[in-house]
Amino acid sequence: MISDQRTRHTLHRLGNLTTAARNDAWSRVKNAEALKQQAIHARDRVLADLPAYLARLETATRAHDVAVLHAGDAQEANRLVIQTMRGLGVTDALRNHHPLLDEIQLDRAAKANAIQLTPLHPGDYLAQLADERPGHPIWPVGHLTVEAISATLQQKWRIPETYNPDHLTSTVRMPLRRALLRTHTAILGVTFAAVEEGVFVLLDNDGHNASLTSLARHVILLLSIEQIAADIDDLDALIQVFALSAWGRPLPAYVTHLQRPAPREIDGPRTIHLILVDNRRTKIIEEGFGQALRCIQCGACHSVCPVYQQIGGRGYANSPYTGPIGAVINPLLLRPDLGEAQAALCAGSGGCQDACPVAIPIPDLIHAQRIRLAQTHPPNDDKRYFSVWRRLISRPRFFRSYIRRSYRK
Amino acid sequence: MSEPIIKTFINAWTRWGGTWERWENPIAARLALLRYLQDQHRMEILSWQVELLPIPGLAAALNDAGFKLFPPDRRRLNPDLAMGLTAADAALADNGSVILVPAQGRSWLPALIPIGHVILLPVNRIYADMAAWRGDWRRTRADESLRTLIITGPSFSDDIERHKHFGMFGPRRTHIILFDV
Numbered sequence: 001m002i003s004d005q006r007t008r009h010t011l012h013r014l015g016n017l018t019t020a021a022r023n024d025a026w027s028r029v030k031n032a033e034a035l036k037q038q039a040i041h042a043r044d045r046v047l048a049d050l051p052a053y054l055a056r057l058e059t060a061t062r063a064h065d066v067a068v069l070h071a072g073d074a075q076e077a078n079r080l081v082i083q084t085m086r087g088l089g090v091t092d093a094l095r096n097h098h099p100l101l102d103e104i105q106l107d108r109a110a111k112a113n114a115i116q117l118t119p120l121h122p123g124d125y126l127a128q129l130a131d132e133r134p135g136h137p138i139w140p141v142g143h144l145t146v147e148a149i150s151a152t153l154q155q156k157w158r159i160p161e162t163y164n165p166d167h168l169t170s171t172v173r174m175p176l177r178r179a180l181l182r183t184h185t186a187i188l189g190v191t192f193a194a195v196e197e198g199v200f201v202l203l204d205n206d207g208h209n210a211s212l213t214s215l216a217r218h219v220i221l222l223l224s225i226e227q228i229a230a231d232i233d234d235l236d237a238l239i240q241v242f243a244l245s246a247w248g249r250p251l252p253a254y255v256t257h258l259q260r261p262a263p264r265e266i267d268g269p270r271t272i273h274l275i276l277v278d279n280r281r282t283k284i285i286e287e288g289f290g291q292a293l294r295c296i297q298c299g300a301c302h303s304v305c306p307v308y309q310q311i312g313g314r315g316y317a318n319s320p321y322t323g324p325i326g327a328v329i330n331p332l333l334l335r336p337d338l339g340e341a342q343a344a345l346c347a348g349s350g351g352c353q354d355a356c357p358v359a360i361p362i363p364d365l366i367h368a369q370r371i372r373l374a375q376t377h378p379p380n381d382d383k384r385y386f387s388v389w390r391r392l393i394s395r396p397r398f399f400r401s402y403i404r405r406s407y408r409k
Numbered sequence: 410m411s412e413p414i415i416k417t418f419i420n421a422w423t424r425w426g427g428t429w430e431r432w433e434n435p436i437a438a439r440l441a442l443l444r445y446l447q448d449q450h451r452m453e454i455l456s457w458q459v460e461l462l463p464i465p466g467l468a469a470a471l472n473d474a475g476f477k478l479f480p481p482d483r484r485r486l487n488p489d490l491a492m493g494l495t496a497a498d499a500a501l502a503d504n505g506s507v508i509l510v511p512a513q514g515r516s517w518l519p520a521l522i523p524i525g526h527v528i529l530l531p532v533n534r535i536y537a538d539m540a541a542w543r544g545d546w547r548r549t550r551a552d553e554s555l556r557t558l559i560i561t562g563p564s565f566s567d568d569i570e571r572h573k574h575f576g577m578f579g580p581r582r583t584h585i586i587l588f589d590v
Contacts, residue, residue, distance in 0.1 A: 010570060017571055122577065123568035139568060146570050165572035173566075173577060180578065181488050181522075199555045207521055207564040207579030214517045215483050232555070236539050249425070250504045254579065255559035266482050267516045268556065 006145050011312050014142045015303035019355075021248025022300060029244065039241040040358050042234035043294040046195070047226060047285065053195050054225055054276065060198030064260035066272045071104075077277045078109035081187060081220055084273050085115060088218050090185045096202065096209050097121030098189020099137055099297055100224050100277060102320030103333070106187070117187065118179055120208040122172050129156055135313025135322055137299040138246050143312040180208070186216035186269075190223040192238050192296075196231035198259060200274075201239060205253040213258055219269040221258075225276050226293040238296060245298040245357040284332045292328045292365055294358045301325050301362060304351035315345055324352035328365045339373045410532045414502045415587070418535050421505025422585060425562025426575070431532075431587040435464045438529065438588035442467075442494075443474050445527060445584060451492035453477050455523055458514030463496050463531050464588075481518035493519030493526045493580065498557075500530055503538040506561040507585070510553070517558050526580040531590045 026032050046053045058068050069084075071077035085093065093110075095101055095117055107128075110117040119125050123140035127133065130152040134140030141149065146163050153159045159171055188209065190200045200221055202209035213219060229235040243251050262268030284293060302308050302323035307315075313322035317338050319330045327346055331339035343366055352362040419429055430445075432438040442464070446454065456478040459468040471478060479490060495515070497507040507528055511517055520526050536542040564579030575581045 014571060120578075121568075122566045126568065139571070141568055142571075144569075146572075149569055165569040166574050168569055169566055169572075169574035169577070173574075177488070177578065181486060197555055205564065206566045206577035208577075210517060210558050211521050211578050214521060215486075232543065233540075236543070240539075249561070251506055251559060251561045253425070253560065253562050253564055255506075255557075255561075257555050257557045257559075259555045262511070262554075262556065265511060265513070265516070266480075267518050268511060 006147070007143060007312070008310065010145050011143055011309050014136070014139060015305075015309050018248065018299070018303040022245055022303070022355075025244045025248040025250065029250070035237060035241060036357055036359070038234070038237040039296075040294070042229050042237055043296070043358050045230050045234070046228050047290050047293055050225065050282070050285065053228055053230065057193060057195040057198065057228060058276075060195065061274055064198050066198070066260065066274050069273065069275045071275050071277045071279070073279050074104035074277075077104045077222065077275055077279065078106055080275050081106060081222070082109065082113045082115060084220055084275075085185065088185060088271070090218070092116035092118070093185040093187050093220075094118050094120045094179060094183045094212060094216070095187040096189055096204075096212065097124040097134075097140060098191075098222070099134075099320035100189045100222050101187070102134060104222075104277065104279065106222075118176075120176055120180060120212065121204070122169060122176065122206065125172060125176060126152070129153070133313065133318055134320060136302055137297045137320075137322070139299075143314075180211055180215065183212060183216050185218045185220070186212040187220045187222070188212065190221050190227065191242070192235055193223055193228045194230075194232045194235040195228055199232060199235065200258045201235060202256040202258070203239065203242065203252045203254070205247065207254050210254045210256040213256055213269060214267040216269055218271045218273075219258070220273045220275065222275045222277055224281065225278050226281050227296075241357045242296050242298050245296075245300040245355075280333050287332070289328070289332050289365060289368070291360055292325070292332065294360050295325050295329070296358060297325075298357065299323065300355040300357060301352035304349075304355045306347050306349055306351075307345050311345070317342065324362045324366075325356075325360065328360075328362060328369065331369060339369055343369045343373060410535055414535055414537050415532050417537075418500055418502035418505060419587075421503065422562075423505070425505055426565075427505065427562055427583045427585060429585045429587060431589075433589055435531075435588055435590065438586050439464050439467055439470055441586050442527065442529065443470060443476075445586070446476060446492065447474070449492060449525060451525065453479060453490055454492050454494050455479050455481055455487075455490040455519040456494040457481075457496065457516070457519060461496070461514050462494070462529055463590075464529055480514075481516040481522075483518065486518065486522065488522065491523050491525055493521075493523040494529075495519050495526070496529045497534065499542050500535045501537075501539055501542060501559075502535055504561055506559050508542065509558045509560065511556060511558075520558065520560060521579050524576050524580055525582045525584070528583070528585045530585055530587050532587055533590055
């Protein structure tokens with residue numbers, strides 16, 4: 001649990017504001033239930049036959065002169081990004097904010113290969129300055145107070161003391177905008193792709209994705225293989241559901257669609273490389289946890305989770321997937337040994353299932369995880385308990401004396 | 410274009426922080442644009458190719474009034490240009506969004522780099538919703554690239570305790586000049 005009361009208050013406030021905005025936005029949608037059903041159908045449709053849809057996506061994107069690469073795991077994804085950058089002759093790039101880039105630990109791989117990678121998203125950039133991991137899929141520094149952010153900037157950049165969020169944001173904006181205007185190569189996590197049309201979509205409110213795809217000569221896209229829609233109609237439904245649940249508005253300020261390189265335009269990328277990242281996702285479907293991959297990473301479940309509001313993103317094993325869905329996905333996606341600790345991060349309120357716009361049965365999946373863990377790896381505490389118990393009852397005299405002593409206490 | 414759809418668009422557009430004005434014909438819209446730019450004290454404009462803007466005689470009018478238009482080019486981009494001028498391919502009434510499809514002379518950059526963005530929009534380009542626009546696109550422009558930018562209000566960041574800071578990377582002000590055709 002976070003000991004700092006002010007930080008807990010910040011997390012509560014973030015949750016309350018987000019929930020209120022989301023409920024208000026959904027209440028204005030005509031046929032909200034039909035839209036949710038369309039989104040659920042859109043997710044289940046591709047998850048039911050993922051290899052076939054991926055093959056079609058590959059065909060469509062290759063027809064648009066996009067180079068398609070496949071990464072089985074995080075290491076391979078990083079290798080392909082670095083190889084592509086070397087092939088383009090570049091040693092620095094800007095990246096957007098996307099959990100997939102954190103999942104594969106691209107920043108670390110880039111650093112190890114002497115590549116300078118700068119996050120352009122202000123929240124991500126602040127998280128990096130503060131040596132924090134992003135704690136929320138939409139607001140990476142949603143857990144940090146204005147005082148903490150101010151202290152970081154005072155320490156790192158020696159700015160005058162200020163607690164005005166406008167001043168602090170402007171301070172961060174300046175170097176980021178300078179970097180943006182000089183950009184040559186962008187590495188972008190894709191929010192969704194439409195298979196039929198071979199279209200990729202990036203969503204944000206500050207405009208960093210649109211600016212990057214306009215200004216960068218070369219774009220390297222990374223796509224989690226499950227974040228696809230069969231066609232543009234399903235894609236539109238997913239975009240709307242995402243925006244309503246993440247930001248509480250029917251569309252974000254910027255929806256950027258990217259389809260093919262634009263070698264003759266005065267803006268737009270000359271080359272596009274697409275890296276399709278599996279990293280255990282196929283295995284998750286095989287293991288019967290495919291429903292967890294319905295997740296569109298909107299963060300709706302975070303704002304209603306009593307556990308997340310107490311611990312923020314820090315309890316989720318340094319994973320980019322935090323909150324209730326993180327408790328389900330982390331052991332499946334990252335490390336099976338996380339299962340016990342992650343499954344414990346559920347108080348059973350059930351609020352996450354109600355908030356989830358694609359109806360992921362998160363409590364059921366956590367329960368299924370617990371059953372699986374109990375079958376495969378009995379919890380350590382239980383093992384220890386039964387071992388002591390076995391030793392006690394196999395020595396009757398010792399056992400009787402133990403019981404007598406216990407009563408005396 | 411039906412009046413209710415135009416009104417729905419205006420309501421949604423203002424809800425996200427955009428400003429607007431509406432004029433009875435393109436000539437009145439041209440005067441409104443000149444007045445708006447003068448009020449903003451912006452004489453240098455990052456703009457689409459002026460012939461591609463949907464108002465006749467705009468190049469001469471801007472020139473006579475002393476405005477200088479700069480074509481967007483990422484190799485020679487002047488970041489100090491504070492006003493961008495574009496039209497829009499379409500607008501969506503239900504969400505209050507405008508859609509920009511890039512082509513020769515119609516870059517996204519005027520909509521992304523300056524702190525102010527003025528959009529010239531004939532009312533007949535307003536669609537009820539995304540489905541209506543997609544339907545029309547499929548009928549008339551199915552072969553074109555789907556590289557599109559949908560803008561819904563000004564750029565903002567709310568990363569610090571969800572306090573909204575406008576004009577993060579894109580414009581702080583988005584102003585639309587609607588006109589009947």
